[in-house]
Amino acid sequence: MTDDAPTPDLVRLASAYGIATEYWSFFGDRVQVPASTLRAVLAAMGIDASTDAAISAALVAEEERVWRELLPASFVTRAGVGVLWVHVFDGHDVTVTVALEDGSERALTIPEQRPAARLVDGILRWRVEIPVPDDLPLGWHTVRAEQRPFGGAEADRTASAPFVITPDRLGDPPARPGRTRGWGLMAQLYSVRSRASWGLGDFADLADLAAIAGERGADFLLINPVHAAEVTSPIEPSPYRPATRRFLAPLYVRPEDIREVAYLTPTERAVVEAARGPVAAMDDDADRIDRDAVWAAKRLGLDAIFAVPLTPSRRAELDAFAAREGQPLQDFALWCALEEHYLGRERPAEVDDIRSPLVAELRTRLADRVAFHVWLQWIADQQVADAQAAARAAGMAIGVMHDLAVGVHPQGSDAWSLREMYATGMAVGAPPDMYNQQGQTWNQPPWLPRALAEAGYAPLRDMIRTLLRHAGALRIDHVIGLFRLWWIPEGLSPAAGTYVRYDHEAMIGVLLLEAHRAGAVLIGEDLGNVEPWVREYLSARGVLGTSVLWFEREGDGFRPPEQYRRSLLATVNTHDLPPTAGYLADEHVALRARLGLLTRPVEEELADADAERASMLALLRERGLIGDEPGEAEVIEALNALITASPSQLLGVALVDAVGERRAQNQPGTDREYPNWQIPLAGPDGRAVLLDDLVHNDRFDALTRAVDTSVGRHPL
Known part of the structure; x- marks a missing residue:
């Protein structure tokens, strides 16, 4: 036994709390979790395991707990x-x-x-x-x-x-009349701008993109998470590290689409127009999205619009919305007001406790700002509803497909107002795998399994209800996190973590019940190191899995798409890889080499990438999808046509592939080293692609037409 090997009693105690004491790595190795990690995870759950005596006492208490x-x-x-x-x-x-x-x-x-x-x-x-x-x-x-x-x-x-x-299971995804399955676009909403945008794609752009895609035969539009982030600078760029997962980001609101704009005085309207001018000039900038500048401008305009008195009918709508969302909305709005109030000022420790007398006093003192942020959520809700209506009007069978982030920011609203739900001193992440050889830490606190059960899973239910209120589907990022989640003790590397199990029957059941009531489809992102039975379980309950063409390997080549699972959303790529044009050009290797993320010599990585590409091109030639000397656009079109030969129930086309973008939206394993989640949509010439021009974009038209035709040619 090594110095940090767990004792049998520590193993028993950890197992009783769903903590893995050993696991199989992505590379096939059996790993024993050190005692120090087990003690740290137990401590985060409120269990003292610091000594043998404490462990023995905790074991007795746990065995007797349920009997009480x-x-x-x-x-x-x-x-x-x-x-x-x-x-x-x-x-x-x-x-x-x-x-x-x-x-x-x-x-x-x-x-x-x-x-x-x-x-x-x-x-x-x-x-x-x-x-x-x-x-x-x-x-x-x-x-x-x-x-x-x-x-x-x-x-x-x-x-x-x-x-x-x-429910036992959800039904199959809906499709257009005459078809048995559908396809859709996948887009990072913030990157998709129009000439009417404020420097960042917004909910009005969402409606227009849905209409464009729907007219070309698409049945859904999958977008990045639009959970609310900070309301003060700096705003976290990652949509997967939000302040809350229940409420929407007002950053995506289109001010001019608010009804009260019609009642602004000329002077007030000039304030809104002046606020928009500088950030609207950024719409043609293909370099980087500036969320801080966009929000500073929008807040000026939104403040002016908020000052317009509501008509009795509009006031009744707002009041009904606030009543339905209840105390959680008031707490989120208070958090926003507190963030504004203490910007640039010393923040008393008492403010970190939502139940403190100071917070109660500030709730009253900042009532106007709290009301502003409640109003913003109402406006955001209406604009998302308009986008879903536009999607359905364009013929989409599903419409907007939201994305649920795996966790929240440790200093965000959820971590503040629902503190008892989260483990302190822990971060969520992933162990090392083929594409992230050092593992990943996402700097998010994990949910405490027992706290969720004691809350009757209400936080999960309420979150899902908000997302599905005006959507036809929900993609669940890292769905394995509803089964087991990789916890990393603070200060340690990702490889030093371990898995913690959750009550998946309860959590998946809650998802199914809310999706059933909303008439929505569920998709679980089940890539990476996933236990095989998990995929079978999800499929049996009607939750689709996820497939990425480049990850579907078989021996030295690629698995024929005909052998893909039926219960899938199949795609060529994902937001954690460069767009296909960049992938074909080895950008996934070059970028990781520049950032120092490789654990092998770059020559070996390039050789593997060259072999992988050659194998894929051979498969495409074998099927007659490309010629002898295909161009980039031809290959991308062929790859997307290839996956339509699968039996998968949904097929996704990345918007970046449809316009020839090469730059990655996100490089896993980095934080500030790369401008993650800040890349505007651009074409192969490096110039910004705006929504206004998308309908006349030859590559977009050719790819969407080819996929729509292939889907019609290859029914399930």
Whole structure:
């Protein structure tokens, strides 16, 4: 045993909390997790494992914990699946009822048999296992238990908990009439600008891009996460590191599309136009997106529009929106107001506690700014609704496909207002793999599995409801995080982390229930080191997986697309790779070499890339998709046509491929070394491609036409 090898009791304790004590690496090695990592993860969960005595005490407490509870904290299952346990004192009866969402009530049948008992705190407690009835309706119900002494009339112990019945599976994705599957565009919204933009693609541009794609036969438009980020500079450029995952980024609001603009005075309108001028001049800049400049300008214009009194009907709409979103919206708006209030000023430690007297006082003092940020969320919600309406009007069967980030910023709104939900001193990331040989740390706190269960999974439910309110689909980034998530102790390298398991049946069930109610499609990004059974489980429940052409390897070559899974969103590339034009030009190697991210000599990486490219071109020639000396555009078109031969239910075309962009949007493993998530959409000549010109772009027209034709030619 090494100095940092875990003891058997530490292994037992870690396992009880879902912490992996060993795992298989991407490269096929069995890795034992060191004791120091296990202790750090347990500490983040509030468990003292610093000494052998503390570990022994924690083991006893964990074994007895569940026996002390009359009911579990929450119960998520499918109708007719599993058992609900109840722990009853010896000499007592129990009654259990379910209060259904519709207001009715059902009594559950209590079996006579009590299969197990345990003495805890000097009291003998029996476990009662109640089979879940197979006729319970889907929904968010409440289970209630009452314990009373034999022959007694009054209950001496009661409990209630969320009782959630979820669908077995979702149905197949919808398609246009006459087709059995669909295709869509994939775009980084901030990069897609028009001549009416404020230097950054926005929700109005989303509506126009959806209309353009829909008219060409697309059924969906997948965009980057549009979760809210900071409201003060500097704004985090990564859409995958938001301040909150529940609310939308006002950065994407188009000020001129707000109804109250019509009632601005000439002087007020001049303020809005003057604010837009300098950032609108950036629309033709193909170098970099400047979120800070855009938000500073938009905030001036939005402040002027917010000052316009609402009509009674508009006020009623805003009030209804605020009532529906409840306290979480008020807390998010307060966080925004506090960020503005303390910009450039010393921030008292008391402000970090949402329940502190100072925060309560500031909630009142900053009421006007809180109201402003509530209003902004209402406006954002309306503009996203308009974009989805435009998508459906253009013939899309699905429409907008949102992207759910895997986590949040450690100093963001969610980490502040939902602090008890997150593990401190931990960061989410990924272990080393073929493309990120040093591993990844995403600098985001992980959700605490038990805190989620104790909250009845309400934070997850509410987040999904917001995203699916005006969308037809949701892509879940790093869906494996709903099964197990890579936790990295603060200050350690990504390789020093370990996996922590979550209740995937509960979390996937919540997703399915909300998607079912919204009539939406779910796609899980299941690339990388994923346990095989996870993909089978997701497919069985109607959640599509993800396939990237370059990752579909078989021996020394590529897997024929006919062998892809049916339950997939199949694409040629992903936002974590350079666009296909850049990939064909070895930009994925050159960029990592420039940034010092390679662990092998660059010559070896280039040789592998050359062999990979040659193998792919040979496959395309074999199928008659390219000629002997194909140009770049011909190869890109052929690659996208190739995946239409798969049985996959959805096919995605990257907008960057459709216009010939070469630059990567993101280079994993970097932070400030590369302008991640700041690259505007440009063509092969390096000039910006605006939405106004997209309809006349020959490459865009040729690629979308070819894919649409191929999809029609290759039904499922």
